[in-house]
Amino acid sequence: MGPLVLNTRPETDSADLVAALDARGYRHLSAPMLHISFPARQNPLDISHYQGLIFTSANGVRAFIGLSSERTLPALCVGDATARMCQEAGFNSVHSANGDIHDLATLIRQKVMASDGPLFHPAARKTAGDLGAMLRDDGYEIDRQTVYEAIASDELPEDVLTAIRRHHIDAVLFFSPRTAETFVKLVQSYKLEGDLDRVNAICLSPAVQSKISDLTWHRTHVASQPTQEYLLSLLGSVVTACRT
Structure with a gap:
C-alpha cells in the first residue's frame, strides 16, 4: 500500500x-x-475606479467572478494556481507571483504604477500578511474588501x-x-x-x-x-x- x-x-x-x-x-x-463560505452581497461591486485586481487565493477569484463581470483589468495573482483560475474565468491580463505574498508585493511594484490609481483586493476577513502595509511606503493604495469567509x-x-x-x-x-x-x-x-x-x-x-x-x-x-x-x-x- x-x-x-x-x-x-x-x-x-x-x-x-x-x-x-x-x-x-x-x-x-x-x-x-x-x-469557505461565500455570503450573499446586497450591492454589486463597483470597481470602475480601480486600475487592477489583486488575488491572494483561488477563493478570492471564485468570490469575485460571482460578484462582477469585469475581466479586463489586470489580475495580479499570488501564484500559478490562482492565476490559472483567473485565466479560466476569462481575464484578459493575468500576472503570477511565485506563491508568496512578498513575491506578490514585488510583482505589483513591477507591473503597475502607484500613481495610476488604487488596486482592489477581494479577500477573506483574515489574510496571511498585509499587502497594504507592505506597499504603503511605495505609494500604493489597496482597497481590501471581505468577499468570503474562511471559518476555522x-x-x-x-x-x-x-x-x-x-x-x-x-x-x-x-x-x-x-x-x-x-x-x-x-x-x-x-x-x-x-x-x-x-x-x-x-x-x-x-x-x-x-x-x-x-x-x-x-x-x-x-x-x-x-x-x-x-x-x-x-x-x-x-x-x-x-x-x-
Whole structure:
C-alpha cells in the first residue's frame, strides 16, 4: 500500500491536490482546517475606479467572478494556481507571483504604477500578511474588501482521529499559516500531541512551518518554492527516504 497522507486544505481548494495524490499512488484522508463560505452581497461591486485586481487565493477569484463581470483589468495573482483560475474565468491580463505574498508585493511594484490609481483586493476577513502595509511606503493604495469567509474547523473527522491515534499517517500537508495554526489547536484539544512523533509535516513555506513548531513531529519540511508542485515533489522525497 502507498503512504497515507493527510490533506488539511479546504474542500474548495482540494480537487487538483486529491487528483495529484491519486496519480502518485498515495492513500489520503482529508481534514479541512478551514471551511469557505461565500455570503450573499446586497450591492454589486463597483470597481470602475480601480486600475487592477489583486488575488491572494483561488477563493478570492471564485468570490469575485460571482460578484462582477469585469475581466479586463489586470489580475495580479499570488501564484500559478490562482492565476490559472483567473485565466479560466476569462481575464484578459493575468500576472503570477511565485506563491508568496512578498513575491506578490514585488510583482505589483513591477507591473503597475502607484500613481495610476488604487488596486482592489477581494479577500477573506483574515489574510496571511498585509499587502497594504507592505506597499504603503511605495505609494500604493489597496482597497481590501471581505468577499468570503474562511471559518476555522472545530473538530477532526473520526477517520482522521483514528488514523492519528493508531500512528497510520505518514505525512500531513500544510498550505497556509492559518490551516497549520488551526490543526495545532485541534491536536491540542484532542490531546494528540504524543501521536505525531512518527509523522512528517510537509509545509508550503517557512511561515507555515513556524505555526506547527509547538508540536513534536518526526521531521518538518519546507518546499523549496511555495507551490503545490514543489510541495508534492518534497512529499515524494520524504516518504521515499522514510521507507528506505
